[in-house]
Amino acid sequence: MFERLLRAVASRWFRLVLVLLVVLSFQTTLFGDLRPFGYAVQVLAIFVASAGVSHDLRIGMLVGLIAGFMYDAVLATPLGVSAIVFAMVGALGALFVQPFRDPPWWLRVLAVSVAAAGGEVLMPLVKSVVGLDGWLGLRVTAVAAVTLAGGLVLAWPLLAVSRWTLQEKMSLGR
Amino acid sequence: MARNRTSLTRAIIVLALAAVFFITLDLSGSGSTGTVRRAFDTVFAPVEGVTRVVTRPIATAWNAIREYDEVVAENDRLSEQVALQEGAAVSAAASVRLAQELLALNGLPTLAGINSVTAQVIGETPTNFSQTVEINQGANAGIKVGMPVLNAAGLIGKVTEVFADRSLVMLISDPDYALSVKVVTKSSRTPVTLPPLPTEDAPTVDSVLDSAQTSSTSSTSTTTTTILGFTPSATTVPDAVIAGAGTNITVPVASQLAVRETGILEGRGPGSKPVVRFLDISTRADAIEVGAPIVSAGGSRSLAPPDVVIGIVSRVVERLGTAGPVLEVELVADLSNLSFLRVLLYQPITEAGR
Numbered sequence: 200m201f202e203r204l205l206r207a208v209a210s211r212w213f214r215l216v217l218v219l220l221v222v223l224s225f226q227t228t229l230f231g232d233l234r235p236f237g238y239a240v241q242v243l244a245i246f247v248a249s250a251g252v253s254h255d256l257r258i259g260m261l262v263g264l265i266a267g268f269m270y271d272a273v274l275a276t277p278l279g280v281s282a283i284v285f286a287m288v289g290a291l292g293a294l295f296v297q298p299f300r301d302p303p304w305w306l307r308v309l310a311v312s313v314a315a316a317g318g319e320v321l322m323p324l325v326k327s328v329v330g331l332d333g334w335l336g337l338r339v340t341a342v343a344a345v346t347l348a349g350g351l352v353l354a355w356p357l358l359a360v361s362r363w364t365l366q367e368k369m370s371l372g373r
Numbered sequence: 374m375a376r377n378r379t380s381l382t383r384a385i386i387v388l389a390l391a392a393v394f395f396i397t398l399d400l401s402g403s404g405s406t407g408t409v410r411r412a413f414d415t416v417f418a419p420v421e422g423v424t425r426v427v428t429r430p431i432a433t434a435w436n437a438i439r440e441y442d443e444v445v446a447e448n449d450r451l452s453e454q455v456a457l458q459e460g461a462a463v464s465a466a467a468s469v470r471l472a473q474e475l476l477a478l479n480g481l482p483t484l485a486g487i488n489s490v491t492a493q494v495i496g497e498t499p500t501n502f503s504q505t506v507e508i509n510q511g512a513n514a515g516i517k518v519g520m521p522v523l524n525a526a527g528l529i530g531k532v533t534e535v536f537a538d539r540s541l542v543m544l545i546s547d548p549d550y551a552l553s554v555k556v557v558t559k560s561s562r563t564p565v566t567l568p569p570l571p572t573e574d575a576p577t578v579d580s581v582l583d584s585a586q587t588s589s590t591s592s593t594s595t596t597t598t599t600i601l602g603f604t605p606s607a608t609t610v611p612d613a614v615i616a617g618a619g620t621n622i623t624v625p626v627a628s629q630l631a632v633r634e635t636g637i638l639e640g641r642g643p644g645s646k647p648v649v650r651f652l653d654i655s656t657r658a659d660a661i662e663v664g665a666p667i668v669s670a671g672g673s674r675s676l677a678p679p680d681v682v683i684g685i686v687s688r689v690v691e692r693l694g695t696a697g698p699v700l701e702v703e704l705v706a707d708l709s710n711l712s713f714l715r716v717l718l719y720q721p722i723t724e725a726g727r
Contacts, residue, residue, distance in 0.1 A: 220417060224424035231499040232432035237643075238501050257381040264388040272413035274498070275505050275533045275541045277399035278406045279392030286389065322502050329396055333548020333642055334502045342501040 211365050218364045219266050222246050227273060238342050240349030241315060242357075243270055247285045248314035249354060249361040251292030252307050258365060259289030277329060284325050288318035307358060312350025316343040407518075407534070414536045487678060488718045489523075490514045494711045495539070504530075504547035504643060506711055511538045516716050519676065521669075523715045527682035527705040528552075528669060532716065540716075544708050545683070546647060550640040553670040554649055554683060555633040556700065558660045634661070635670050638683065638702060646687060649700040661689050667702055676721050 207213060226243045233240070247266050251259025267282030274281065295310035296302045302310070319342045323334035399406045492514075496507035510516055512535050520532045522542045530550065534541040543550055636649040649667065665686045671679025687703035 220420045221424070223417070224421040225428065227421055227496065227499045228425045229428035229432055231497050232428075233435050234497075239497075239499055241500070257378065257385060260385050261381060261388070264385065264392065268388070268392070269413070269417075270500075271395075272410050273417060274500060275503055275543060276500075278395040278409060279399070280396060281500075282388065282392040283396075286385070286392075319501065322500075326502060329400060331549060333640070336642070338642070338644065 211367065214364050215262065215265065216269075218360065219243075219246075219269055223266070223269050223273065226270070235345055235348070236341065238345040240353070241319060241346045242349070242353060244285060244288050244315040244318040244346065245311060245350050245353050246357050246361060247289045248292035248311040248318070248350070249357040250365060251289040251294075251314065252296050252310050253358050253362045254293070254365055256290055256293040256297070259291075259293040260286045261289070262361075262365070263287070263289030276326070276331070280325055280329060280331075281322070284318055284321045287321055288314050291317050304355070308351060308354040311354035311358065312347045315350045316347035319343040319346045410534060411536060418536075418539075489715045490516060490718065492516075492540075492714050492716055494714065504544040504550075504640065504708075505533065505541050506530075506544065508540050508542055508714060508716070509538065510716065511536045511540045513537055514716075515718055516540050517720045519721050520719060521677040521681065521717045523681065523717065524706050524711060524713065526707070527684065528677060529706045529708060529711065529714065531676055542714070544640070545638070545704065545706075546640040546643060546645070546708055548640050548642050550638075550647075552638045552676050552683075553635060553672065554638045554667050555635050555670045555679075556649060556661060556667050556686065557665050558634050558662070636697075636700070638667070646701045646703060647684075649686075649702060651697065661686060661698065661700065663687060663689065667700075674722060678717065678719050 222243055226239075226241070230240050230242045243266055247259070247263045250262040263285035264282045267280075267285035268278070270281040270285070271278045292310055292314035295314060296307060299306065320339055323339055326332075326334055395406060395409075490510050492508035492510035494506045495509045498505040498507075508522075516532055516535050518532055518535055521528060522530050522532060528545060530542045530544040530547070532540050533543040545552070637651045638647055638649050640647050663686055667683045667685060669675065669677040669679060669681040669683060671677070682705055684702045684704040684706075686700045688701040690699040690701070692699060
């Protein structure tokens with residue numbers, strides 16, 4: 200029983216939830232306060248795109264769905280909207296690097312940034328689809344540009360964090 | 374490996390379907406998603422609290438570097454503004470008290486009769502696609518979903534999510550926000566001016582004062598009375614009320630009083646002014662002045678009690694055909710700089726039970 204519990208705790212999905220809690224707390228505190236040009240850098244979207252880039256399409260989507268549900272739980276938006284958007288962000292990140300056998304570091308960083316910025320364009324689109332109009336406009340380009348710039352800065356450390364979080368096996372000591 | 378992929382695919386399908394299910398549930402107004410949010414908040418709040426403490430110095434340093442010049446300039450401007458308004462505030466407070474007494478005497482609802490909770494803004498929205506702020510009071514302080522939120526200037530929004538010790542407030546500029554409002558317009562009729570009353574029909578000052586057992590000299594009189602606690606003193610009668618004094622009298626008829634048009638105020642996102650739509654199509658655009666005050670309409674299904682100050686008309690856009698004018702609204706509250714707020718413990722009937 201104790202061994203099964205230990206195995207569950209050591210699984211990468213449990214680790215992912217814990218890491219996402221920390222990333223989400225940074226999103227709601229530090230990155231909610233620091234607003235370059237008045238827009239919040241979406242560090243959670245950058246993390247999801249990093250997971251897609253550093254692993255594959257399925258893992259990117261799954262990480263996006265889990266992260267999105269957690270994000271929706273702290274926002275006033277309908278539960279599930281961010282989950283769908285972040286699933287697309289994770290998939291986009293994976294798709295950008297899929298044609299390359301061993302993409303160079305700068306291409307990974309670029310793919311993460313573009314996928315995260317794409318998420319900022321997809322968010323008002325998905326909100327409009329579910330009936331929450333009013334967010335589509337020129338402002339979206341500025342929001343995407345800020346997240347793209349944020350991605351270029353934060354992608355490298357977040358790629359390392361996502362690789363560590365989602366690695367298959369982790370030693371529990373001994 | 375193939376088994377692992379299949380299980381991942383299954384998990385993705387299940388979670389995607391769950392997302393669609395929850396969106397439908399949330400948009401239909403079900404309260405069950407609130408339970409999910411509260412359960413998640415129990416786990417997330419401690420983590421967020423620790424991160425807030427750790428990252429606060431970074432955020433403070435960032436704000437200090439970025440906004441120092443602005444803060445100094447704003448401080449100078451506000452000091453001047455405070456000095457200008459100190460005198461006006463005293464007379465305004467007296468007027469407000471008088472108005473509240475009159476409303477109470479007539480059995481009309483006033484804001485003074487509604488309890489409120491003071492709260493502090495502790496966070497802004499972490500996303501770029503919603504206009505919300507987080508406050509440090511929640512269900513434990515009696516706050517419920519739908520309650521209107523004000524700052525010192527006027528209405529700023531409504532409570533949309535309530536946790537034990539914090540709440541989320543949707544700002545009035547959010548595109549999802551709508552509220553019925555009243556706009557005070559000009560009268561469409563010309564004032565009525567009456568000629569002076571004929572001397573023979575009207576009572577004279579002397580006759581009025583004689584009947585009150587007073588002695589009079591010109592329009593100044595000294596009264597003598599036996600009313601307990603009343604100290605007699607000189608009373609000055611203005612010339613305008615003396616019959617036959619030769620002055621035309623302008624009588625305020627009911628149609629000359631301010632007309633109130635009702636409409637729906639809608640937010641349009643950050644950087645855009647909210648608008649008022651659905652005004653009566655018979656309303657002439659020139660009947661609404663730029664600068665006309667806009668207050669909440671109230672009513673049993675309204676999100677806010679009546680006469681909460683919202684803003685003033687900054688632009689009137691007349692539309693062709695049968696569509697009524699659209700008004701752009703300059704909010705009295707500065708939504709970009711919120712600190713202390715007041716949550717009115719008034720839950721609209723439309724939000725009851727949430």
